[in-house]
Amino acid sequence: MWRLNAVRHKVGRQGSDLEEFKFKRRAHEKELRRARKDSQLVSKRLLLNDDDEEEDGTMDTLASDQVVELFKMVRHGRDLVKKEADLRALRKALRSPSAHLILIKQPNSIAILVTNLCGPNPQCRLEAARCLHELSHSPHSEVDSLRLRQATPYLITFLSGQSPKFTELCLYTLGNMCPDSENVRDMLLAQGIIPALNNCIQIHRTNLAVVEAVGFTLSQLISANYVTGRIIPAVLASGLIPHLLSVLTLDSQFGLGPVIECAWCLHYLACSNVDNGALVAQGTLLRCTSLLVTLGGVVAKGSIEEGMELLIWPLLRCVGNLLLSGPLGALQPQLNDSRLLAALCAFPQAFLQTHPALARESVWVLNNLTAAADSSMFCSALFYLNLVPALIQLLPFSHGINIMVLRVLGNIAHQGREYCLHLAQAGLLPALCATLKMADPEVVTFSLEVLDQLMASDPQLAEEFVRQSGLPVLEAIQYSNQETIRLRATHLLEHHLPPHCTVDTSASP
Amino acid sequence: MLPPELIQLLTASDLVDLRIDAIPKLQVGFRPESLFSSFTSQDGEAKLTFTFIPHQIPLNKDHEFFEDGDIHRHLYLQNLSTCPAYDSPTARQCEFRCHISGCSQVFSTVEDYEHHYNTLHRHVCSSCQRSLPSARLLDIHIQEWHDSLFSILAERQDMYQCLVEGCGLKYRTREQRKDHMIKIHKYPSDFMFDKAKRIKNIKIAKKNMLQKGTSMEVSMSVSEPKGVCEVLSDQPEEEEYMEINHSLEPGILDPAGNPINTVELSTDHDTAPILSVTIQPTTNQQRPQHNRERHSYRVPRTVCFGQGSVQGFRGRGRRI
Numbered sequence: 001m002w003r004l005n006a007v008r009h010k011v012g013r014q015g016s017d018l019e020e021f022k023f024k025r026r027a028h029e030k031e032l033r034r035a036r037k038d039s040q041l042v043s044k045r046l047l048l049n050d051d052d053e054e055e056d057g058t059m060d061t062l063a064s065d066q067v068v069e070l071f072k073m074v075r076h077g078r079d080l081v082k083k084e085a086d087l088r089a090l091r092k093a094l095r096s097p098s099a100h101l102i103l104i105k106q107p108n109s110i111a112i113l114v115t116n117l118c119g120p121n122p123q124c125r126l127e128a129a130r131c132l133h134e135l136s137h138s139p140h141s142e143v144d145s146l147r148l149r150q151a152t153p154y155l156i157t158f159l160s161g162q163s164p165k166f167t168e169l170c171l172y173t174l175g176n177m178c179p180d181s182e183n184v185r186d187m188l189l190a191q192g193i194i195p196a197l198n199n200c201i202q203i204h205r206t207n208l209a210v211v212e213a214v215g216f217t218l219s220q221l222i223s224a225n226y227v228t229g230r231i232i233p234a235v236l237a238s239g240l241i242p243h244l245l246s247v248l249t250l251d252s253q254f255g256l257g258p259v260i261e262c263a264w265c266l267h268y269l270a271c272s273n274v275d276n277g278a279l280v281a282q283g284t285l286l287r288c289t290s291l292l293v294t295l296g297g298v299v300a301k302g303s304i305e306e307g308m309e310l311l312i313w314p315l316l317r318c319v320g321n322l323l324l325s326g327p328l329g330a331l332q333p334q335l336n337d338s339r340l341l342a343a344l345c346a347f348p349q350a351f352l353q354t355h356p357a358l359a360r361e362s363v364w365v366l367n368n369l370t371a372a373a374d375s376s377m378f379c380s381a382l383f384y385l386n387l388v389p390a391l392i393q394l395l396p397f398s399h400g401i402n403i404m405v406l407r408v409l410g411n412i413a414h415q416g417r418e419y420c421l422h423l424a425q426a427g428l429l430p431a432l433c434a435t436l437k438m439a440d441p442e443v444v445t446f447s448l449e450v451l452d453q454l455m456a457s458d459p460q461l462a463e464e465f466v467r468q469s470g471l472p473v474l475e476a477i478q479y480s481n482q483e484t485i486r487l488r489a490t491h492l493l494e495h496h497l498p499p500h501c502t503v504d505t506s507a508s509p
Numbered sequence: 510m511l512p513p514e515l516i517q518l519l520t521a522s523d524l525v526d527l528r529i530d531a532i533p534k535l536q537v538g539f540r541p542e543s544l545f546s547s548f549t550s551q552d553g554e555a556k557l558t559f560t561f562i563p564h565q566i567p568l569n570k571d572h573e574f575f576e577d578g579d580i581h582r583h584l585y586l587q588n589l590s591t592c593p594a595y596d597s598p599t600a601r602q603c604e605f606r607c608h609i610s611g612c613s614q615v616f617s618t619v620e621d622y623e624h625h626y627n628t629l630h631r632h633v634c635s636s637c638q639r640s641l642p643s644a645r646l647l648d649i650h651i652q653e654w655h656d657s658l659f660s661i662l663a664e665r666q667d668m669y670q671c672l673v674e675g676c677g678l679k680y681r682t683r684e685q686r687k688d689h690m691i692k693i694h695k696y697p698s699d700f701m702f703d704k705a706k707r708i709k710n711i712k713i714a715k716k717n718m719l720q721k722g723t724s725m726e727v728s729m730s731v732s733e734p735k736g737v738c739e740v741l742s743d744q745p746e747e748e749e750y751m752e753i754n755h756s757l758e759p760g761i762l763d764p765a766g767n768p769i770n771t772v773e774l775s776t777d778h779d780t781a782p783i784l785s786v787t788i789q790p791t792t793n794q795q796r797p798q799h800n801r802e803r804h805s806y807r808v809p810r811t812v813c814f815g816q817g818s819v820q821g822f823r824g825r826g827r828r829i
Contacts, residue, residue, distance in 0.1 A: 025584070032580050039571065041579060043586035223570065264582065271570045293519075300511055300519035310585055313578040317568070324567050338527045342518045349511050356600035357577030364566065364574070371563040380534045386514055397600045400574075411563040416537040437622055439606035439615050449561035457539055476626065480608040491558045 039225050044176040045216060046137040047169060049130065061096040071103060075112050080121045087116060087127035094134040100143045103135070110135075114151050122163075129169040136176035145180040152177070152191060159196040164207045167200060171210070175217035179224045189231055193221065194238045201243045208254040211247055215261025218244075223268045232274045241269075241279065245287045250294055260310045263288075267314035267321075276325035285322050286334040288315045296343025299350045309355050312347060316361045323368040328375060338381050341366070345390045348401065356399040363394070363404040370411035379412045379419055388412075388426040395431050402435065406446035413453035420457035424464060428454070433470045441482045448477075448488040455496035462496045471497065645674060 035041045062070075070090045077083040093099045103109050116128035132151050135143050155170040174193065177184055197214055204210035218240070222232055235241075247262040266284060270276055279285075292315050298304065323331065344366050348359035369378045382388055394405045409428065413420050428450075435447040455462040465471075474497075477489040518527075568574055605622035607614045609630055616622040632647040633640045636655045641647040649670055652659050662668055667679040669686040673694050680686040690696040 028587070029580060029584065032583050033576065036571075036576060036579055041583060043583045045586055225571075260585075268570060271568065273567070273569070297519045300516040307585070310582060313582070317575065317578070321567055324565050332529065336528045336530060338529045338532060339519060342515055346511055346515055346519060349515075352600045355577070355581070359600065361574070361578065364568070368565040371565045375563075376537050377529055377532065377534055381529050381532045383535065384532045385518060390512055390515060396602045398603045399600050401600060402603060407563075410561050414563050416535070417539050418535040419537075422535065434619055435603075437605045437608075437619060439604040443603065444608075446561070449559050452559045453561075476630065477608045481611070481613070485608070487558050 042179040042224075044137050044179075045172055047133060047172050061098060062093045064098075064102045067093050067099045067102045068106060071106050071109060071112075074116070075108075080124065083116075084121060084123045084127060087124055087131065091127050091130045091134065094131055097139050100135055100138045100140055104143055104147060110147060110150050114154060117151065117154055122166075126166055126169070129166060129173070133169050133173045133176075136173045145177040145184040148173075148177060149184070149187065152188060156188070156191050156193050156196045159193075159200040160203065162203065164204055164210050167204065168210050168213045171200070171213035171217045175213070175220045178217065178220035182224075185221060185224060185231060188221070189234065193217075194231075194234050194240070198238050198240050198243070201240065205243070205246075208251065208258045212258040212261050215244070215247070215258055215265055219261055219264045219268060222265065222272070232269060232272050235269065236275050236278050241282045241284065245283060248287045248291045250291070250298070256305065256307050256311055259291075260307070260314075263291075263311055263314040263318070267317045270318045270321040273321070276322055280322055280325050280331065280334065283334070285319060285331060288319050288322075289335060289337065289340050291315055292319065292343050293337055293339045296339060296346050299343070299346050304350065309351060309358055312351075313358055313361065316347075316358070316365050320361070320365040320368050323365070323372075328369070328372040328378075332377070335369075335378075338385060341369070341378065341381055341387055342385060344369075345387045348394055349390060352394070352397065352401075356397070356401060359394070359397075360400045360404055363391070363401060363408060366391075366408045367404060367411065370408050375411065376415050379415050382412065383419075383422045383426075386426075388423065388428075392427055392431045395435050398440065402438075402443055403440075403446055406435070406443065406450055410446065410450045410453065413450055413457070417457040420454045420461060424454065424461050429461070429465050429470065430468045433465075433468050433473055436470075436473045436477060441480075441485060444477065444480070444485050445482075445488065448485065448492065452488065452492060452496075455492065459496075466497065646672065 032041060067090070070086055070093060073086045074083060074090060077086060090103075094103065110132075113128045113131050116124045117132065119125060119128070132148065132155075135148060136145075152174065155174050158170045159167060159174075161167055174188065178188065197218055201211060201214045204214075218235070222235060244262040244265055247258050249259070250256075251259070266279075266288065270279060270284070292312070295308065295312055295315075298308070325331070328335075344362050347362040351358045351362075369375060370382075382391075388409075391405050391408060395402045409423060413423055432447050432451055435443055436451075438444060438447075451465070455465065471493075474489050474493055478486055478493070480486050480489070602617070605616045605619055607616075607622065607625060607630070612630075614625060616625060629640050631640065632642065632644055634647060634650055634655070636651070639650065641650050649672065653669070659668060663681070667681050669680045669683055670676075671678045671680070671686060671689060671694070673690065676694070678689065680689060690700075691698055
């Protein structure tokens, strides 16, 4: 379970610590972006143990010979109580990454740990599992999944066990191993990790810490690059989906951790586009949209919890991609709550300043709702619920937001004359006069496209545009250095505004 | 923050019927006829020019559209996202850019842009690219400087109008008019009756300034460009009241109003392709004059647009 509060306490202690933390975090963020561009964005999680917190800061790194000594005692020890103490000491020593290298150099180190993992003493099992967990999180490339592979069949087997804490450890250890290589994932698949996860989530469905761990491990399995073609179909066929979906509620007691993990799993499944029909058939769209509506309500009340965006993000992506899985008419029963549209308009307003990318993705989902052949009911609903002004308010904002909004408005305008008239009533024409002046040529081009659709649909809209002083703006745009813009502006002036565009030959002799 | 209607919609606890299929659907489709011309031919041409078609957009997990969200997720996984002041990228308001080919100035508010446009691009004389503050002054300018009939008439009668709106008096010479405006309308004697008020920044290349001004000349130190085209020497050198003189580029019209060959003006900053702008309503706009990829545009003198003609001129860089 993720002790976000604990981390926050540490951060809040001293001002200089905070600055340093922010600086480190910024540097880290840059690294992550670079990693993502190289398709190497990978994260591992380290489960903190209860006694780790107490001793925070007082641990000294053991010298290498001390580590070796500890290991020898574990290896040769016969007294189980002592062995448990030694294993615990070893585990604590492994908090320091330098100890990892020392340990793996010892002959049969992993085999010994595995022996204890399966041994008769539950406490030894636990400590051995913790040791392996520390190793799975190692920053050293030598301590990779290949080294740890002896442990995996046991770890997988234990997923069907009853002990939540132990299971949690096994899950996170496996989850940390997943991203390492395709070979590892193939091996885990062959060893039956997916049915094991399916069992696990059912056995421990009331223990949300374990559910979170299952979600994490599954997300690591399916989000890695070059995921083999067999993993996702196996997940889809495994019966995991309904269990993931059942987690999608807002449980205020426990926190958002489990829901977040399951939502990211659903996102990875949906965007892989292996069999989105199956996902939809099992009710994914319905559950995701209901949760989005609930979150929309939370946002509207102004009681946004920290980390809520981590949940909204994957839900939006999942819904956005699932909307392409079939004709909208067929999906409509799962999309019948019109408050979804309201939520999709509320998220950008709420997250514009903190997470503009989330605002953009929310509008992207609206695009997918309004761009299909049978989107007219959604477009009509946007007017009925008076949501269009909220969209128009987003037009000043860059970061891809205004372009996506213009797409949505263009989609609506393409529906027909009634829609264009309603758009004008909602105040689109003066807003377009402003977007036509913007620096980004793509914004200008899209604005011209929307304007064309509006003016072509009804001459009174052209007149209204002129009344809004749009004509000089178009005339100015005719001299843009972008041909695409010039052509469109000229076309509009010639075809839709002829009574106004007079060529004055009397100005100079 | 959120409009109250939206809040109401999302937080209402009473069971209002919010089903999408219960909402009345607006009629789709367009009228078959259009008032201006036959819809089909217009439609056909429109299809070539306007290319937007509504379409759903699928995104796979590695798409750059998803980058920020992924980064946020991984910061969370690595326990780095809990920080009081998270420096995520915030949404910026879009910048505004002047669209006049070659102007390309960027502004952070629409008011700044409009001020720029109104100052420099409206009421521009198509002969000499000077921008006047109002339509009336533009008319007077054209009449006094570019109307050959005017100079003939001015020999016989009072043609120089008082510049103050509503006055209506006319004088035989510029000096008389100036005196009138100083005495009667209390204009300061150092008002720029005959010299341009140079508002432009020094990035503009000036034309060749043959210094035959009066003592009222106010010149800013502007670096002389190299290799100015000499075609412009025919132009009147004296500046005019309150004009803003854009760089007189090669490629403008000669006094007879014929387009001339353009010569690239070399300056000490970024290459600026600009040349005056043309509009030919029915044909293609481009007429490349050079091996370079830039295009030139010219406005025939006889064409002027209702709201003030637009001309190309040099001036790049950001104004905040």
